[in-house]
Amino acid sequence: MKKQDNTILPNSPYIFKVNNNYEGMRLDKFLKLKITGIQQSHLERLIGSGSIRVNQKKSKPSNRLNFGEQVSVPPKLKDQKFDQKVKTQFIPLKNDIKLLKSSLIKEENDFIALNKPSGIAVQGGSKLKRHIDGLIEYAFSNIEKHYLVHRLDRDTTGVFLIAKNKNFAKEISEYFKHNTIRKVYIAIVCGIFQNHEGTIDIPIIKERSDKSEKVVVDEINGLKSITNYKVLGSSENYSLVLLFPKTGRTHQIRVHLSHLGNPILGDGKYGGNFKIEKNINKISSLKLHCLQMSFPYKKIKNNIINARLNSDFSDCLKLLKLDKFLHVVNRYIENGF
The missing domain is CATH 3.30.2350.10 (Pseudouridine synthase)
Known part of the structure; x- marks a missing residue:
């Protein structure tokens, strides 16, 4: 019987395995964590052309990953150095994702309410690497789009609302505006x-x-x-x-x-x-x-x-x-x- 050859060929795709930490995450967000500095437009082209696949099948950037799935990428992409002039992508810390998940007080169809932790800003800036705005999509994979409707200072804690759709964002913003x-x-x-x-x-x-x-x-x-x-x-x-x-x-x-x-x-x-x-x-x-x-x-x-x-x-x-x-x-x- 002929012996099976398990040698990985030079041009074989690199495989990322999806573990518990990434279950439910969008494919494009997952890849941004794995490939530092890659732009969204570049990712979408690679995924659309089939150069990046999930379990050897074509996928979409918005596809939600399941535990145990294998994401294959071109062999040179993993270690490719992208132009440093490209805006640095937000890379969340695992502990921050866990912290934000644990801060959930209430979830409705239109909003979520968090018990905001101390030390995390609401919105990012040039010197702010930890912020709720960037963490939401990683901590709450079920939320397709979120809207910031008010602010709390970085070190202030407590009730913090985030809208899940444009209509409620407009409604709640009016409440804040008129002190309702x-x-x-x-x-x-x-x-x-x-x-x-x-x-x-x-x-x-x-x-x-x-x-x-x-x-x-x-x-x-x-x-x-x-x-x-x-x-x-x-x-x-x-x-x-x-x-x-x-x-x-x-x-x-x-x-x-x-x-x-x-x-x-x-x-x-x-x-x-x-x-x-x-x-x-x-x-x-x-x-x-x-x-x-x-x-x-x-x-x-x-x-x-x-x-x-x-x-x-x-x-x-x-x-x-x-x-x-x-x-x-x-x-x-x-x-x-």
Whole structure:
């Protein structure tokens, strides 16, 4: 009997095997992870011509991959060096994909709600390599197209909405524009408040310099900005505060609290401490969390979405002995703010 020859010929295609991490991912997205720098147009030509195949059959860029499938590419393509002038493709970290998947609070036909993690920006930029906008298609393979409809600062956590279709994106954007959406934030702030509750009605405006952008109080040219607040309790020269923004200006809550002389813990941009006085080795991130968001949806007048505090925020509350006031927060969530 003739012996089978298993030798791989020089011109044989290179095979990528689909494991659990890539199951359900689009073929073009999968290949962008495997072949650094390749352009979408180049991929589409190769897939369309049959030079790239799935299980030896022609496929489409939008084809969803199954576990165990084999993606074959021309032998030289895997190690080909593409022109460095080509815009670098977004390459997600596996841990970020996993983190975003675990942050899902709720999914409807028209939107998903996430409990946004700290440290991940909403949208990418020249210096931002981690952002939700780029991660969505990898973390939620069932979403064909997504639309960003609002923003949270990179280090702010909590409820974050993403539209799944253009019609709802337009509808929810109008809600944000006209302040129809009710938002409740919770923050750990530096110092003790003079009043246990009140309204901050201070106009603010963006101020640009050559190197940075900052929002400042400006009584003459500033935009009307209103934030209601309620102090839940104080300890260790820090306070736990609920905040109800009535307008949605950039950095509004952060600037308003700083103006009162009570900046948010971890907010170095607006005067907040990074180090906790009780534990100087503890470096704090921004302690601002969107606790609840409510808005009209279909036949529900107030569709309420809550986001639990992350472990870092909770640990900080315990360290500062502010966790004893959390029962008040839970009571508000149960009975309404």
